[in-house]
Amino acid sequence: MDLQLAGKKALITGGSRGIGKAVARQLALEGVDCVICARNESSLKETARELMEETGRNIYPIAADIGDPDSIKHLVEQAVEALGGIDILVNNGARVSGGDPEDFHHVKDELILKDFEEKFMGYFRCIRAVSPYMIKNNWGRIINISGLAARSAGSISAGARNVSVVHLTKSASVELGNHGITVNAVYPGVTETETTRDRFPNETDLLEVAKRNAIGRIVKAEDIANVITFLSSPLSVSITGDVIDVSGGTGNAVHY
Numbered sequence: 109m110d111l112q113l114a115g116k117k118a119l120i121t122g123g124s125r126g127i128g129k130a131v132a133r134q135l136a137l138e139g140v141d142c143v144i145c146a147r148n149e150s151s152l153k154e155t156a157r158e159l160m161e162e163t164g165r166n167i168y169p170i171a172a173d174i175g176d177p178d179s180i181k182h183l184v185e186q187a188v189e190a191l192g193g194i195d196i197l198v199n200n201g202a203r204v205s206g207g208d209p210e211d212f213h214h215v216k217d218e219l220i221l222k223d224f225e226e227k228f229m230g231y232f233r234c235i236r237a238v239s240p241y242m243i244k245n246n247w248g249r250i251i252n253i254s255g256l257a258a259r260s261a262g263s264i265s266a267g268a269r270n271v272s273v274v275h276l277t278k279s280a281s282v283e284l285g286n287h288g289i290t291v292n293a294v295y296p297g298v299t300e301t302e303t304t305r306d307r308f309p310n311e312t313d314l315l316e317v318a319k320r321n322a323i324g325r326i327v328k329a330e331d332i333a334n335v336i337t338f339l340s341s342p343l344s345v346s347i348t349g350d351v352i353d354v355s356g357g358t359g360n361a362v363h364y
Contacts, residue, residue, distance in 0.1 A: 249340045
């Protein structure tokens with residue numbers, strides 16, 4: 109299937125590793141030039157070099173902090189200058205849960221506020237900064253990486269920030285739909301990335317997580333990238349304002 113992505117231009121936040129890197133790779137393989145951003149400039153440059161060699165596309169590394177409004181503004185300006193425009197925005201840069209207590213009695217106010225500043229406000233500011241360029245072209249695709257914690261009680265900060273991203277997704281889709289722009293979100297669960305072994309150093313624990321999935325294995329970053337690449341394409345025009353579970357079928361709850 110031709111996804112009709114050749115010649116498009118994408119900005120991927122959190123693009124130096126994990127899901128963001130996998131998305132940049134898959135988009136580039138479909139003929140998309142990309143700007144990837146992260147806070148760590150050295151790893152960002154290494155990822156850009158690696159992806160350019162593999163895909164033959166232009167991959168521009170731009171260091172940025174999506175928790176900083178000025179940094180986002182400069183990121184988008186530099187991305188537009190490098191690419192000549194932005195057709196696709198993948199909001200991926202945010203903290204991975206783990207390490208800090210998030211239960212009702214122990215979660216810290218500072219963690220919740222930081223999460224909202226980075227994920228909800230960071231995503232919102234990126235959308236607001238990029239959308240004028242998409243509106244000018246009367247076409248665009250925005251995909252927000254949320255998280256499956258939104259569907260499970262317990263992790264106060266992770267759940268709240270991921271739910272907020274879905275509300276933002278729907279609101280932005282209504283606002284931007286008449287300009288040929290679709291906005292969607294995806295819910296990853298536990299995903300096999302460079303940091304998976306840090307979170308689950310015990311092989312037995314990782315196998316237990318895999319058993320919770322209908323597909324019987326841990327979802328890979330590349331699996332999620334394939335879904336996001338489709339959502340980035342002109343062929344996905346009928347899907348907007350929605351969230352897609354890309355966890356491999358975790359849990360037995362029915363959502364309708």
